[in-house]
Amino acid sequence: MIKITEKSIDVQKIIDTVSSLSAGAVNVFVGTVRNKANGKNVLWLEYEAYETMAVSQIRKIIEEASHRWPLLGWAVSHRIGTLKPGETSVVVAVSTPHRKDSFEACQFIIDSVKTMAPIWKKEVFEDGEEWVSARPEIEMRA
Amino acid sequence: MIKITEKSIDVQKIIDTVSSLSAGAVNVFVGTVRNKANGKNVLWLEYEAYETMAVSQIRKIIEEASHRWPLLGWAVSHRIGTLKPGETSVVVAVSTPHRKDSFEACQFIIDSVKTMAPIWKKEVFEDGEEWVSARPEIEMRA
């Protein structure tokens, strides 16, 4: 299941989706909005996605992961819109027969989603706002 | 939170427990009962723990993990009693500022729990039952 959604993400539902009677292991990564960025208070984040491409890129990532690890179930759900600190922005879940594979596959998927999927976030502070990682200077300030 | 419990484990509750406004990443491992073992149908499992020692060993594991990774929240919940295939036997969850640490810490904790915590499972098949890994022969049969 791949989902780009404006609604809050139900982790339990995702775990149920990926679970299988032949899977002994489920690994779940939950990304949440932090209340600080570069030492400043984050009021909220605005997430935007190029949805059709995001879904197709994530599908490719899952395909690659399926070649490398024995995935029995998998799910990637990414939130878009306005998110407050503490809210869940992304959930990746995979199930595999054994636990080592579940950790490796889940980490590969979230790492790849973060580098490949066309999704952007803007941090909104008390004194301004900023598209994350868009400009080189932001890197140096971090 | 460390819990050895006969009741079913609520993963969402555990994620809520470990989440923090300063944590960007939560990693969760969910162990579930498989319906096969050594090619045979598993009817159910019976889990047993030496509870006081299990809690104290898990506490040591968490202490060690806290030295190695910047844990902001953590939880280990292990089910005991009779579990059917598909049911959740163990949940480990950790939150950290960044995602790589969350994967590493969670994997360290579940790996250590599986080798150190005095918890045992007996597989019950149609034609008999067996304490898992108790005898050398079982290893060879796997």
Added chain:
Amino acid sequence: MNKYRVKAFGITKDLLGGRETFIETQGQTVADLRAALHSRFPELSGLRSLFIAVNNDYADDEILLKPSDEIALIPPVSGG
């Protein structure tokens, strides 16, 4: 002249002043489109990176564009 409809996301939406812009170029490759974009929106060069996607996939500079292609600007992604 070739005319391409280009979608813009994230910071490029702000720099181009909208979700979609039409760009005219003499050439027909991704590289030609990129050059035309940079000459019309010089601020694009201030980005850490800028990929161009064609039909939902990252496109190399030598790819030939058709007028029917779905073209999009992909500034540095920051999902997760």
Added chain:
Amino acid sequence: MNKYRVKAFGITKDLLGGRETFIETQGQTVADLRAALHSRFPELSGLRSLFIAVNNDYADDEILLKPSDEIALIPPVSGG
């Protein structure tokens, strides 16, 4: 003679025939207790491993036992 109360879990509970057994030994170390256990329950040697826990911690063979210690047999663990 020293008499120790020993808890048994997992397969050792089956082999010893109960959750608790009293074991008598001449010596006072974990190694002495282990020897007494093996001579009374020879089937214990069929296990892949057998640790002895004293007061909720894994105990080395040279540890001295007190009658008040909480002693337990730890056959190969298989949690998770």
